[in-house]
Amino acid sequence: MKVLFVEDEKKVTDALQELCKIQNIECDIANDGQEGLIYAQSSIYDVIVLDIMLPFKSGIEILKEIRSEGNNTSVLLLTAKDSLDDIVKGLDAGADDYLVKPFASKELFARLRALGRRLEKEYVEGLITIGNVEFDLINYNIRIDGEPIKVTYKEALLLEMLIKRPEQVFTREQILDRVWGFDSEVNENNIEIYVHNLRKKLKNTNLRIDTVRSVGYTLRVS
Amino acid sequence: MFKKLHLKLTFTNALILICFLFMFSYSIVGISSMALDRTSENSLRQRSLQLISLSKSLDSFELVVIDDRNSRVDGNILGNVMDIHHVIWNNNKKLSTLNIVDGELINVLFDKALNTFKNKDEQFKIIKANGLSYRMYSQYYELPSGRGGVIQIFQSREVDNYILNQLFVVIMIIGSVSIGILIFISSYLAKKSLEPVRLSYERQKEFIADASHELRTPLTIMRTNLDLLSMKENETIIENKKWFDNIYSETETMAKLVHNLLTLAQVDNNQVNTRSEIVDLSVLTQKTCDKLVLMASEKDISFKSIIADNVMVKGDVNRLEQLIVILIDNAIKYTTTGGEILVSLMTTPEKAYLSVKDNGVGISNEDREKIFERFYRVDKVRSREQGGVGLGLNIAKWIIADHKGTIEIKSKLGKGSEFIVGLNKKNR
Structure with missing residues (x-):
């Protein structure tokens, strides 16, 4: 599975990168919105994890942009914004899942696996x-x-x-x-x-x- | 929430106004009715006295009165509702004089006359006959010959009722239009009066959301780093120093954030007790610079200070120290390695000026207005990396305002910034 993390907090992405390594998940890291969009447009990921409040371009803007380009990669919004309005806004913008910070890494990776399986579900024994x-x-x-x-x-x-x-x-x-x-x-x-x-x-x-x-x-x- | 409150307020106001209108209308109509009653009663009594006087002078209950107000009416209805009519009952309780011919009315009058005969008094009554209402004055009197009779003077109330009804309708129409206008004004005023409350509520909500967001960030870092460490249980602490350092630095950030949030919460609730004493700003500035010079040297920043002696101000020594720390700390955060910081304290006869100048990243004109806002950070990533929580300048602004001071910012993007705080001097 290949995952893109778009998150501006380096101490979080460093830990996530290390956690991915332990769980044999291939990952790319982008530390701002602009970089995140370029990654999302130029590579294929099983899941894209987006923070909402990012420098240069918000997670919602990235999400809307990639969806408008026909990219239907599963997107999980990982953010500190926890109000109902924010969650609805995020899901309505085209996100597949929403996880509020601070999160348990186990839960995050379980959700990533679940999103990754959505595609595989359609295939019977490969x-x-x-x-x-x-x-x-x-x-x-x-x-x-x-x-x-x-x-x-x-x-x-x-x-x-x-x-x-x-x-x-x-x-x-x-x-x-x-x-x-x-x-x-x-x-x-x-x-x-x-x-x-x-x-x-x-x-x-x-x-x-x-x-x-x-x-x-x-x-x-x- | 505020839309509902606004509607509720407008509705309550409208209800009060409507109640007030009804009370006002009924009061006006009531007062008018009483005034009309009094006037009418006086007329009836006057008329009665005239007729009694005539009757007594003639020593007879049989009167022929020719009066344009008392024209004799034939038929069952009164010729003119404005007219005052009379009947006189003799000592045999028979009609002696009358200027109406109305069977039902005469029967009603007769009943009332019996009462007057019995009580030998005078009385005002409202009577009804043929669907019409009359005000009646009934009085017992005696002729010089000793015979007693009853005179009844009466007048239709239809005109009075008509006037009162019209008055009520006019008041209601004018009142309704006025209420419509008042509801509109009330709605506008309710909206206007709720506006500061709404703004304050929005600001509070925003502050809570921002505070929650800022608290979640260090918590997320700590949790992800701890999750990672829990998966590396066979490795040594040295091997995982990076993750421990991350967690440690975030606990410091959180402690600072919580401290600042508590200060601001106290400021918002006016719960901060600031002392007012004579403070030697020269000594305080020098002491604070000495504490922070190490921090600057860690970033290889040249730190200089030019401090005038014996500069005394009135204020809270702890808050003033906090102010100097915030300004110098910010200068260190936003000055790149190899940069320069100059702290100077100068005076005029009235004022003390504390300046913190750096040749760091500078502030754009657009950001200059916003840097005193809570949680506003020009460069979020840099600020967080440097352990900033975005509250320092907001606290600094409050301390300056609390000391009735001023702050001026001179800055050029990419060239550096200078923060100049002006405080009132206190001469020994």
Whole structure:
């Protein structure tokens, strides 16, 4: 599981980072709102943890912005604001969960796992089935109408991220980061080649990879 | 909450005004009615005396009175409601004189006349006949021949009733319009009078929310760091020094925050007892500088002081020390390593001026207005890192006001700031 923590209190993020390490959770830390938004837009996370009162951009602003871009990653608001109005405002802005500070780390991580499981719940034993397409998440076998099709490892990685979150718009940076790694020298043109290949392979299915102009790609189920 | 209170207040005011209007209207109508009664009774009595005098002079109950006010009326109704009418009953209780022909009215009058015959007195009565109301004066009198009779003078009350009804309606209309205007004014005034209460309530709510938020932050740090330590039970304290240090520094922050919050709570409730004594500000400033010079040297900040001798002010020595600490502490927090701080105490014949000048980060014009607000921090992250809780300058402002002093800020963003406190000198 990969989690992004956007929190301006360094002593809290230091401890959270260490706790993630102990629990084998991959995490990124952003210490202000602007940095948090950049992280959220350029990488794929299973859960994003947002503080509300942040320098430069509030957690609610980040949340609204990523939701407007079609990013439906689970978001947990972790904040000292505990009034009913604040909670309602946060959840209405698109948050999936809300935890008030000070919190017990055990509870925070239990909630993160629960949010992470929401996606996995839909897969039975690591198998995603949409229409006539079956995606085996364990050994990356893809079948159409029960017949295996040949895909490269990178194509499988690309399809995995799209098929796990249909309708979510992924930016080119996010795809590059997930499929090739953030330090790879591959450029955005490569993505187009891989998308083109996948489109051809998914031609006789009810899955469609759409280009979202000047943003990235999304998988739609017809 | 305040909307409901405003409505409640307006409604109560309106209710009081409506009650007042009814009381006023009924009082006016009542007073008018009494005045009309008195006038009418006087007229009836006068008329009665005239007729009795005539009757006595003629020694007869049979009178022929020709008077435009007493024109004889034929029929069952009175010709003119304004007219004063009379009947005279002789000693045989028979009608001798009358200027009306109305069977029902005469029957009613006869009943009343019997009473007057019996009591041999005079009386005013309200009588009713044919659906009309009359005011009647009945009097027993004797003729020179010794025969006794009763004279009854009466007048319709319809005009009076009509006037009183009209008066009531007019008062109610004018009153209702006035009440409408008054409700509007009352609503406006209620809103206006509630405004300071609302503002104070909002400020208090905001303060509690801010205080709660500020208390939660160190608690969160302590809790996450403690949670982490509980997972590292096999490691040594030295290995986990960072987390222990975090917890320790946050307990200090919390202690400071709680102390400041208590001071402000006391200030808000006027529970602070400030002493008033002669304070040697020169000695106090020097002493405080000596205490804080170490803090500045830890950040490699050059700390200088120029302090005039024998500067005496009247005030509370502890509060004045707190003020100097807040100003110097802030200067240290917002001055980067290698910077300079100059504390100076100067005087004029009337005033003492304490200045704390630094070449730190400075304050923008926009922030200059806000730095005295509770929990306002120009740079939240830096402030927290330096152990600031955002209350110091608010307390400083209160101390200065309590000593009837002044504060001036000179600052340029990126260049530094100077806080100048002016206090009244107390000459020995």
